[in-house]
Amino acid sequence: DAGITQSPRHKVTETGTPVTLRCHQTENHRYMYWYRQDPGHGLRLIHYSYGVKDTDKGEVSDGYSVSRSKTEDFLLTLESATSSQTSVYFCANQGQGNNSPLHFGNGTRLTVT
Amino acid sequence: AQSVTQPDIHITVSEGASLELRCNYSYGATPYLFWYVQSPGQGLQLLLKYFSGDTLVQGIKGFEAEFKRSQSSFNLRKPSVHWSDAAEYFCAVGAEPGGGADGLTFGKGTHLIIQP
Numbered sequence: 001d002a003g004i005t006q007s008p009r010h011k012v013t014e015t016g017t018p019v020t021l022r023c024h025q026t027e028n029h030r031y032m033y034w035y036r037q038d039p040g041h042g043l044r045l046i047h048y049s050y051g052v053k054d055t056d057k058g059e060v061s062d063g064y065s066v067s068r069s070k071t072e073d074f075l076l077t078l079e080s081a082t083s084s085q086t087s088v089y090f091c092a093n094q095g096q097g098n099n100s101p102l103h104f105g106n107g108t109r110l111t112v113t
Numbered sequence: 114a115q116s117v118t119q120p121d122i123h124i125t126v127s128e129g130a131s132l133e134l135r136c137n138y139s140y141g142a143t144p145y146l147f148w149y150v151q152s153p154g155q156g157l158q159l160l161l162k163y164f165s166g167d168t169l170v171q172g173i174k175g176f177e178a179e180f181k182r183s184q185s186s187f188n189l190r191k192p193s194v195h196w197s198d199a200a201e202y203f204c205a206v207g208a209e210p211g212g213g214a215d216g217l218t219f220g221k222g223t224h225l226i227i228q229p
Contacts, residue, residue: 004156031211033212033216035216042117042220043157043205043217044219045212045215045216045217048212048216058215090156094211099164101147101210101211102159102211102217104149104156104158106156107154107155107156
């Protein structure tokens with residue numbers, strides 16, 4: 001069990017509004033990730049974090065920012081939502097140890113109208 | 114750059130029949146390879162992983178996968194499928210277990226349909 005809770009599970013917002021998605025983990029894992037899932041694209045990395053206040057960009061980071069002020073929380077912010085950001089967003093963490101794989105939350109479905 | 118190809122978008126299998134889902138990857142060094150399963154409205158669940166050692170790896174729910182370096186493949190198999198196996202299956206490759214700076218690269222998925 002990854003112990004990941006994503007909130008909200010569903011959100012509808014209008015173009016141009018800011019949106020923040022939250023990922024909370026019950027474990028104390030150092031590495032956390034944000035992915036988006038789109039039909040025909042699989043999952044693509046948006047941002048990741050390797051510790052408190054340590055974050056870096058992934059493949060599709062334009063239009064997104066993240067923050068990690070506590071180990072257990074990793075926030076994804078869309079500064080000004082666009083219709084192209086309609087997607088399902090997944091948070092993941094990586095367990096302790098060098099051979100630990102990613103474990104995913106249940107996702108947030110975001111619709112930008 | 115690393116990449117993953119899952120050639121089959123949809124596969125239909127009869128309940129009780131055997132299953133093989135194909136995955137081909139492109140990566141310059143020894144890869145970390147994964148299969149994940151996703152049920153509708155759910156997150157991705159790890160089925161199995163290959164990091165090193167024995168090229169035949171066992172996973173949960175009766176699945177196994179075989180790493181073939183010469184063919185750059187990591188195909189997923191199950192001897193007898195159950196209706197509950199109907200889901201989306203994703204193959205992924207990474208430079209590290211969690212993907213690191215590049216994250217894991219996922220294939221586009223194979224949708225498995227089980228016929229009664």
